[in-house]
Amino acid sequence: xxxxxxxxxxxxxxxxxxxxxxxxxxxxxxxxxxxxxxxxxxxxxxxxxxxxxxxxxxxxxxxxxxxxxxxxxxxxxxxxxxxxxxxxxxxxxxxxxxxxxxxxxxxxxxxxxxxxxxxxxxxxxxxxxxxxxxxxxxxxxxxxxxxxxxxxxxxxxxxxxxxxxxxxxxxxxxxxxxxxxxxxxxxxxxxxxxxxxxxxxxxxxxxxxxxxxxxxxxxxxxxxxxxxxxxxxxxxxxxxxxxxxxxxxxxxxxxxxxxxxxxxxxxxxxxxxxxxxxxxxxxxxxxxxxxxxxxxxxxxxxxxxxxxxxxxxxxxxxxxxxxxxxxxxxxxxxxxxxxxxxxxxxxxxxxxxxxxxxxxxxxxxxxxxxxxxxxxxxxxxxxxxxxxxxxxxxxxxxxxxxxxxxxxxxxxxxxxxxxxxxxxxxxxxxxxxxxxxxxxxxxxxxxxxxxxxxxxxxxxxxxxxxx
Amino acid sequence: xxxxxxxxxxxxxxxxxxxxxxxxxxxxxxxxxxxxxxxxxxxxxxxxxxxxxxxxxxxxxxxxxxxxxxxxxxxxxxxxxxxxxxxxxxxxxxxxxxxxxxxxxxxxxxxxxxxxxxxxxxxxxxxxxxxxxxxxxxxxxxxxxxxxxxxxxxxxxxxxxxxxxxxxxxxxxxxxxxxxxxxxxxxxxxxxxxxxxxxxxxxxxxxxxxxxxxxxxxxxxxxxxxxxxxxxxxxxxxxxxxxxxxxxxxxxxxxxxxxxxxxxxxxxxxxxxxxxxxxxxxxxxxxxxxxxxxxxxxxxxxxxxxxxxxxxxxxxxxxxxxxxxxxxxxxxxxxxxxxxxxxxxxxxxxxxxxxxxxxxxxxxxxxxxxxxxxxxxxxxxxxxxxx
Numbered sequence: 053x054x055x056x057x058x059x060x061x062x063x064x065x066x067x068x069x070x071x072x073x074x075x076x077x078x079x080x081x082x083x084x085x086x087x088x089x090x091x092x093x094x095x096x097x098x099x100x101x102x103x104x105x106x107x108x109x110x111x112x113x114x115x116x117x118x119x120x121x122x123x124x125x126x127x128x129x130x131x132x133x134x135x136x137x138x139x140x141x142x143x144x145x146x147x148x149x150x151x152x153x154x155x156x157x158x159x160x161x162x163x164x165x166x167x168x169x170x171x172x173x174x175x176x177x178x179x180x181x182x183x184x185x186x187x188x189x190x191x192x193x194x195x196x197x198x199x200x201x202x203x204x205x206x207x208x209x210x211x212x213x214x215x216x217x218x219x220x221x222x223x224x225x226x227x228x229x230x231x232x233x234x235x236x237x238x239x240x241x242x243x244x245x246x247x248x249x250x251x252x253x254x255x256x257x258x259x260x261x262x263x264x265x266x267x268x269x270x271x272x273x274x275x276x277x278x279x280x281x282x283x284x285x286x287x288x289x290x291x292x293x294x295x296x297x298x299x300x301x302x303x304x305x306x307x308x309x310x311x312x313x314x315x316x317x318x319x320x321x322x323x324x325x326x327x328x329x330x331x332x333x334x335x336x337x338x339x340x341x342x343x344x345x346x347x348x349x350x351x352x353x354x355x356x357x358x359x360x361x362x363x364x365x366x367x368x369x370x371x372x373x374x375x376x377x378x379x380x381x382x383x384x385x386x387x388x389x390x391x392x393x394x395x396x397x398x399x400x401x402x403x404x405x406x407x408x409x410x411x412x413x414x415x416x417x418x419x420x421x422x423x424x425x426x427x428x429x430x431x432x433x434x435x436x437x438x439x440x441x442x443x444x445x446x447x448x449x450x451x452x453x454x455x456x457x458x459x460x461x462x463x464x465x466x467x468x469x470x471x472x473x474x475x476x477x478x479x480x481x482x483x484x485x486x487x488x489x490x491x492x493x494x495x496x497x498x499x500x501x502x503x504x505x506x507x508x509x510x511x512x513x514x515x516x517x518x519x
Numbered sequence: 520x521x522x523x524x525x526x527x528x529x530x531x532x533x534x535x536x537x538x539x540x541x542x543x544x545x546x547x548x549x550x551x552x553x554x555x556x557x558x559x560x561x562x563x564x565x566x567x568x569x570x571x572x573x574x575x576x577x578x579x580x581x582x583x584x585x586x587x588x589x590x591x592x593x594x595x596x597x598x599x600x601x602x603x604x605x606x607x608x609x610x611x612x613x614x615x616x617x618x619x620x621x622x623x624x625x626x627x628x629x630x631x632x633x634x635x636x637x638x639x640x641x642x643x644x645x646x647x648x649x650x651x652x653x654x655x656x657x658x659x660x661x662x663x664x665x666x667x668x669x670x671x672x673x674x675x676x677x678x679x680x681x682x683x684x685x686x687x688x689x690x691x692x693x694x695x696x697x698x699x700x701x702x703x704x705x706x707x708x709x710x711x712x713x714x715x716x717x718x719x720x721x722x723x724x725x726x727x728x729x730x731x732x733x734x735x736x737x738x739x740x741x742x743x744x745x746x747x748x749x750x751x752x753x754x755x756x757x758x759x760x761x762x763x764x765x766x767x768x769x770x771x772x773x774x775x776x777x778x779x780x781x782x783x784x785x786x787x788x789x790x791x792x793x794x795x796x797x798x799x800x801x802x803x804x805x806x807x808x809x810x811x812x813x814x815x816x817x818x819x820x821x822x823x824x825x826x827x828x829x830x831x832x833x834x835x836x837x838x839x840x841x842x843x844x845x846x847x848x849x850x851x852x853x854x855x856x857x858x859x860x861x862x863x864x865x866x867x868x869x870x871x872x873x874x875x876x877x878x879x880x881x882x883x884x885x886x887x888x889x890x891x892x893x894x895x896x897x898x899x900x901x902x903x904x905x906x
Contacts, residue, residue, distance in 0.1 A: 073525060080529040087536055091543070099599065099647035101680035106717050116619045163889070165882045168875040183883070186890035240679055250546045440523070445557040447526050457540040460547065467544055 057429055064422045071415065075408055076447065078289075083454045086288035088129035090461035091117075093352060095296060102236070106187030108138040109216055109235045111308065113144045116201050117222040121150045123359075124222050125159045130186050131220075133262040135230040140214065141191045144207045145197025149377040153182075156193050160184050167192075167211075172321025175206035202320035202327035209319055212311060219328075220356060221305040225254060228262030229424070234308045234354035241347055245310045246335055248350045250286045253279050254357035264357070270470040274367060276474055277482040278360040284455040287352065287462075288513075294350040298401040300336065302348070304328030306356035313338070324384065326377015333385045336397050346369060352462065368493045375497040378410050413495035416488070446482050452479040540761025557604035561595075562756035563621065564588065565608070565833055572618040572625075581755050584625045597636050599644045606651055624657075627665070634669035642678035649673055649684035652723075655692045667697045674704045686721045695735045702751070706744030718750035719757070720802040729758045737765055737871065740861060760790035767795050781816050788820030796824050800832045803848070808841070822851035830855055834862070837873040845872060849880040 096102060114132055117124055124143065131141050145153045156162060161184035169178060176199035183192050196207055205219055218234065219227065234249045256270035258280075269276050293299040302309075304327065314331065317338035324330040332348060339346035361367040388394050388402045407415075426432040456475045459465040521663050531879070568584050595601040612619050632654070638787050639646035649670060670692075673685035682705065689701050705713060725732055736743075736751050743751065752769070755762055771781035787795050802810070802817035818836050833855070836848035852862060862877055 076526055076529055083533060084536065087540065096643055096680070098603075099643050100650040100684070101643050101646045103680075103717065104720075107714075107720055109716075153729065161893075163882075163886055165879065165886065166875065167882075168842075168872065183886055184890070185883070185886045186893065196888070239717055242712065242714060443523060443526055447530050447533075448764050450530050450537065454533045454536050454540070457537055458542040459542075460540050462531060 112212030
């Protein structure tokens with residue numbers, strides 16, 4: 053029996069070493085590539101290697117909203133302040149039970165209108181449509197029966213007048229130049245079908261006229277740790293995936309899409325909780341199956357500011373939703389795995405998300421259990437285990453800090469001493485504490501997930517600091 | 520132990536990057552000071568030359584730019600950091616000053632030399648050099664005929680930004696022959712094709728005789744790539760209504776790419792021409808669902824064509840199953856001055872989709888009228904006040 057356990061633990065050890073090496077290599081590559089790309093992007097910006105402001109791709113901005121009476125007015129106002137000429141705003145109120153629609157109608161003097169809506173992607177029926185032409189760009193409000201975020205976005209696609217649409221969350225604020233910047237890849241490369249923008253936590257930021265006038269690390273520690281996490285994700289790994297057209301996530305908080313391709317691919321999937329990831333994967337599948345040349349791009353300098361949860365309960369709820377969405381998308385498109393037709397999307401992106409995102413909580417918990425087993429049968433070298441854990445913590449912390457410090461290459465983010473101290477202190481806590489809490493949350497996310505179909509994530513909203 | 524070593528190695532590289540980022544941050548903080556220092560050096564040197572030129576112009580101690588200065592300028596401006604400083608320095612100068620204009624003319628050989636230097640540099644620097652030329656040709660009216668051929672070669676670089684900036688520079692030089700060559704060059708590229716919108720916008724910055732340019736590019740139209748042809752036709756639409764005949768030929772030629780024919784329809788939407796009315800009517804009444812784009816664009820174009828025949832065709836288009844055709848037809852009918860109420864009478868009970876679309880257009884117009892009647896404060900102000 054002991055021999056069997058010994059053999060089992062040896063296999064587990066080999067697996068974990070390979071797993072760790074793979075994960076470390078990925079993180080290392082993403083941080084180094086991300087950091088160097090940000091440096092190159094800043095240099096391009098400095099040397100005017102960019103398209104000017106005169107080229108406008110017509111864009112419909114879709115804002116799906118459910119019980120967003122606190123933030124919706126400031127969100128639409130921030131959209132009206134964008135430095136862009138050719139766009140419209142479409143707010144889809146998905147069966148709100150609060151005053152979301154009333155707030156909008158009062159704030160923007162909207163009038164009810166009988167508008168014929170062409171159903172090109174399936175969605176619940178509209179109840180009322182309001183419009184106004186009294187502002188810089190047309191604003192449309194569609195009230196519909198509750199059908200979930202994907203359903204609301206599909207309604208937005210049906211209502212949109214322009215060939216490109218941009219989806220943003222109702223609690224987010226776009227930077228003044230973000231629309232111009234996210235549309236730029238479309239002009240640079242006609243095969244671009246979708247562009248993801250950079251999402252940053254706005255807790256701690258002060259925004260005036262779509263411009264960040266002051267950005268410091270948030271006061272709440274949980275939000276601070278999420279800043280480190282977002283930096284690692286948006287200033288590192290997505291840039292790496294972008295290098296080989298392998299991004300399979302475009303954040304629902306900020307993404308631009310070519311409407312005709314999204315319609316041809318069937319629109320957002322109403323049965324998936326992570327509709328943003330599902331759509332990006334679906335676009336890969338659609339374009340590859342129809343042998344259409346395509347690019348899905350990610351741009352670092354198009355920025356959307358979003359509120360991150362400041363309470364652990366809200367964060368857990370959010371991450372559960374994300375994990376369920378990830379699971380649903382991966383399962384729905386499982387034929388991508390190890391499919392040579394999908395190239396790097398299959399062998400790098402899908403593989404990474406499967407093993408290092410979807411399975412990671414189970415693998416981590418399995419690791420803890422085998423450690424306990426090894427401890428029980430006295431087959432563990434405790435000093436070595438502590439050393440290895442220490443190396444892992446220091447390494448992960450250094451990577452987080454490298455991604456954090458990469459912000460020096462972005463035009464709008466500055467380094468402050470107090471923020472540096474916060475980042476240095478919290479990166480260790482994030483790796484040793486938050487990561488394991490989130491692993492547990494994600495591991496239990498799939499229990500009873502089928503009941504949560506068509507629900508909106510509830511996070512306590514606060515008014516965004518817009519002047 | 521192998522895994523640990525790997526992690527140590529990775530960690531070491533990351534620490535190096537951390538240190539680099541910190542040092543870079545300090546470097547950036549000192550960037551403005553360095554820029555000021557470089558500008559001060561340039562100012563001192565250039566002002567000494569300007570004094571000499573001033574004396575020359577006023578007849579005292581005739582003097583032109585010293586060869587030593589040209590050599591110094593060549594060496595310094597070969598560094599992109601100095602070119603950036605020179606860019607900002609030129610912005611500060613009074614372009615109308617005669618001494619300054621003379622100075623700029625006399626340093627032309629420096630730019631010719633720099634054109635060869637930056638061509639060999641990395642693409643970002645090459646693109647910046649073209650951007651510099653485009654900006655200061657526009658603002659300072661420098662004569663730079665000699666370097667046009669050199670800039671033409673920048674179009675061969677792989678960088679999109681280099682191509683765009685070079686095209687803008689060539690547009691600012693206002694030489695139709697060179698610009699036509701550049702459009703041919705851009706079309707030849709197999710890999711990086713510029714978006715037609717980008718080419719059109721660049722052409723719109725052309726500072727010379729637009730008619731001469733249009734005549735020349737129309738003569739070469741078939742030699743351009745499809746994307747460039749689209750861009751050129753859009754440019755013509757924005758610039759001049761005097762090219763009805765070649766546009767009509769494109770419109771009538773079924774062998775032409777549909778995008779070019781769409782561009783021609785849009786042209787005739789902007790500049791109405793009775794000779795093409797018949798073909799536009801044929802397009803708008805075409806029931807073939809595969810040709811809906813022709814019908815939709817023609818429905819829009821017919822807004823400026825008077826006559827009962829046009830109105831009848833647009834009313835007919837209101838029964839189309841295609842949403843866009845109905846939408847454009849209803850807008851054009853509005854432009855014809857027909858009241859929606861009258862149209863409701865015509866369409867009453869016949870077609871739900873047509874009625875809905877008309878109703879929507881009617882309500883939209885009321886919204887616009889309401890917004891105007893409310894005498895809302897200027898839109899920008901309202902937005903500014905709100906946010």
